[in-house]
Amino acid sequence: MLLIDSPSQNAYFNIASEEYLLKHFPTEDIFLLYVNAPSIIVGKFQNTLAEINLDYVNEKNIKVVRRMSGGGTVYHDSGNLNFSFHTLLGQHDFMDFSIFTQPVLTLLNAHGVPAVLQGRNDLLVDGKKFSGNAKLARHGKMIQHGTILLNSEMEVLGEALKVNPLKFIDKAIKSNRSRVTNLIDYLPKDTTTNELKQWLTEEIIKNNPTAQRYEFTEEDLDGIEKLMTEKYETWDWNFGFSPNYNFKKAIKIPAGFIEVHLDVVHGIIEKTKIFGDFFASKPIELLEEQLIGQKHEIINLEHILSSLNLTEFFGKVTLEEILEGFK
Structure with a gap:
């Protein structure tokens, strides 16, 4: 031995x-x-x-x-x-x-x-x-x-x-x-x-x-x-390497209630649906499409979301507030 x-x-x-x-x-x-x-x-x-x-x-x-x-x-x-x-x-x-x-x-x-x-x-x-x-x-x-x-x-x-x-x-x-x-x-x-x-x-x-x-x-x-x-x-x-999973999280922020649903396969987001009582000037589906094929990793999602004008989708929000919905 x-x-x-x-x-x-x-x-x-x-x-x-x-x-x-x-x-x-x-x-x-x-x-x-x-x-x-x-x-x-x-x-x-x-x-x-x-x-x-x-x-x-x-x-x-x-x-x-x-x-x-x-x-x-x-x-x-x-x-x-x-x-x-x-x-x-x-x-x-x-x-x-x-x-x-x-x-x-x-x-x-x-x-x-x-x-x-x-x-x-x-x-x-x-x-x-x-x-x-x-x-x-x-x-x-x-x-x-x-x-x-x-x-x-x-x-x-x-x-x-x-x-x-x-x-x-x-x-x-x-x-x-x-x-x-x-x-x-x-x-x-x-x-x-x-x-x-x-x-x-x-x-x-x-x-x-x-x-x-x-x-x-x-x-x-x-x-x-x-x-x-x-x-x-x-x-x-x-x-x-994690098994496939469905992720759901609801958050309450000044701009309203937001609920995030993700279908994740081998760490990659395959489906996204975002619900809530927030007010958006652009269809939320446009943001959802940006997340398909992305890693369910906060650093990666921060990079994606920071490139978007989030107020167009959620009203007056910060990047940090929205990221909370994906953690």
Whole structure:
């Protein structure tokens, strides 16, 4: 087994590294640890916009990254440790999450934390979740990865994942918002993610005495960064890959009531309908036509709408007011 401690706290890099390792280490067992700066990691089959508080995420410069595995959306920051096991497919029951969560439970139980695996893939303490886990199978290998909330900023987590469930109608997998907790409430108050990382590594070595530490080579770093740039940093992957959805939002501004309806396919607006009690000197259909074929991305829509005389369609309004209807 190769033990890898990621040198980066960039979520784009660390999520890309999992795919890179999958392709370039086809037979090796791997145990990867990483900590991300504030970021939201979205399940592969989720509608990103329906999982995040976009305004808050943009305001706080929180990265949004889609991972390869299914499951729900999670928040990462420096108070959260992430672990990732890579093994040959077929060595273990794919639906059994207990094998690779057991080292976490063992070390926590040894430190007096009454942690347990509950349900299919969650680790809980006193009925509250501190670790969510997900899996994927590809190229003859399996990855099981999970989070460990040690001392994460719960207020930021709550705000970043606070969404309006009425805005989206789709068949995408929705996250189950469980009650979550930090392990720092059960461990010595000065415990750090680095200490937790060391404990978990020691536990893995205890069960895998031939395990060897591995550091990314220059070739590895170049490969991961290439994958990061071409895929994991892109709007197409993180937002455009989302399942098809219908978006609806109503806003009340000084010019009147406005209700926006969008049919979005792979992140691209296919149909638009705007209703309201505003007064327009030009048919609203002319504006609707401008939005067809555009990305449902605020930066892009801001560019489109800023090129139009919005008062002709809505009366006395600002660009910022109209953009609210598309968020």
